[in-house]
Amino acid sequence: DAGITQSPRYKITETGRQVTLMCHQTWSHSYMFWYRQDLGHGLRLIYYSAAADITDKGEVPDGYVVSRSKTENFPLTLESATRSQTSVYFCASSENDLGTQYFGPGTRLLVL
Amino acid sequence: AQSVSQHNHHVILSEAASLELGCNYSYGGTVNLFWYVQYPGQHLQLLLKYFSGDPLVKGIKGFEAEFIKSKFSFNLRKPSVQWSDTAEYFCAVNEDTGNQFYFGTGTSLTVIP
Numbered sequence: 001d002a003g004i005t006q007s008p009r010y011k012i013t014e015t016g017r018q019v020t021l022m023c024h025q026t027w028s029h030s031y032m033f034w035y036r037q038d039l040g041h042g043l044r045l046i047y048y049s050a051a052a053d054i055t056d057k058g059e060v061p062d063g064y065v066v067s068r069s070k071t072e073n074f075p076l077t078l079e080s081a082t083r084s085q086t087s088v089y090f091c092a093s094s095e096n097d098l099g100t101q102y103f104g105p106g107t108r109l110l111v112l
Numbered sequence: 113a114q115s116v117s118q119h120n121h122h123v124i125l126s127e128a129a130s131l132e133l134g135c136n137y138s139y140g141g142t143v144n145l146f147w148y149v150q151y152p153g154q155h156l157q158l159l160l161k162y163f164s165g166d167p168l169v170k171g172i173k174g175f176e177a178e179f180i181k182s183k184f185s186f187n188l189r190k191p192s193v194q195w196s197d198t199a200e201y202f203c204a205v206n207e208d209t210g211n212q213f214y215f216g217t218g219t220s221l222t223v224i225p
Contacts, residue, residue, distance in 0.1 A: 033213070042118075042202060042217035043156075058212060090155065100146070101213065103156040 003027070006091050006104040014112050019078045021107050023091030031094045032074040033101060034058075034066065036087040043090065049074055081111045114139045116205050118216035125193050126224050133188040133219050135177075135203030142208035145186040147177055150200040150218075159201075162186065173197070195225045 004025040013019050023032065030051050035043040035058075045058030047066040055066050063085060065077045074093075078085055088108050092101040115138040125131060137143060147159040160171025167179040177188045186203060203216040 035215075040217060042116075043204075043215035045212055045214075048212070059214075092156075100158050100161060102158075103148075105155045 004091060004093055004102055004104040006089075006107050008107060009105065010108045012110045012112065013081050015082060017081050019081050019109065021076045021078075021089055021091075021109070023074045023076070023104060025072055025074075025091075025093040025102075025104075027093065027095075027102075028071055029093035029095050029102075030071070031096065031099075031101075032068065033092040033094075034064070034074065034076045035090045035092065036060065036085075037090060037106070038087050046076065046089075078109075081109075083111050085109065086111045114205055114207060114212075114214040116203055116214050116216040118201075118203055118219050120219045121217070122220045122222070124222045124224065127195055128192050129223075131188070131190040131193045131197070131221070133201055133203075133221070135186045135188065135216060136184050137186070137203075137205045137214070138184065139205065139207050140184075144206040144208065145177070145179060146204040146206070146213075147171065147175070147186070147188050148202045148204060148215075150202065152199065156202065159188070193221075193223050195223045197221060198223045 007022045033048040034046040044060045049055045049068040052071045091104040094101045117136045119134045145162040148156040150156045162169045162179045170176045201219045206213045
């Protein structure tokens with residue numbers, strides 16, 4: 001039972017490059033979420049998705065793009081990475097909008 | 113927008129000491145409340161949650177939390193901590209009318225053997 005996985009686990013990139021972080025869940029959960037975790041800010045929601053082809057902005061969406069063509073995948077793209085996007089990114093999924101969220105292991109992204 | 117406050121940023125305790133971590137939120141309506149734990153190098157895991165009913169909620173590993181609606185609080189407690197409780201603890205709130213979860217900034221707990 002793989003649960004929820006993220007890839008890559010670690011990524012170093014340069015300013016201006018496009019980066020895509022992958023998230024995959026095997027539970028067929030309807031809802032999926034992307035958070036970034038930064039010191040002093042806790043977790044902040046970037047985007048979420050209620051179902052395939054349905055996405056919505058969270059608290060800090062600027063500079064990020066998401067898609068959800070399949071229920072099990074929810075990739076997060078940084079179209080032109082900036083140093084301020086250096087962070088740890090967590091993907092999560094839940095059965096419904098009020099339910100427990102299950103988190104992936106995180107992706108540590110460093111933008112030079 | 114909802115705000116979630118965790119006033120204790122860093123807590124250091126000796127083993128067997130009692131723990132209480134504060135969590136306050138700002139939304140005046142119906143909320144669902146969560147405590148997550150993140151052990152060093154690991155992802156977030158659910159400790160406990162409150163949706164409705166008994167305001168005293170018991171979670172895994174001996175943790176409990178009490179929802180006090182009048183104080184907009186959901187404090188986490190454990191009567192006797194262990195070294196293995198060393199971790200980052202996050203309070204989270206989900207408004208009953210929305211899809212978004214709001215997390216606090218986290219409390220880092222270090223338990224000294």
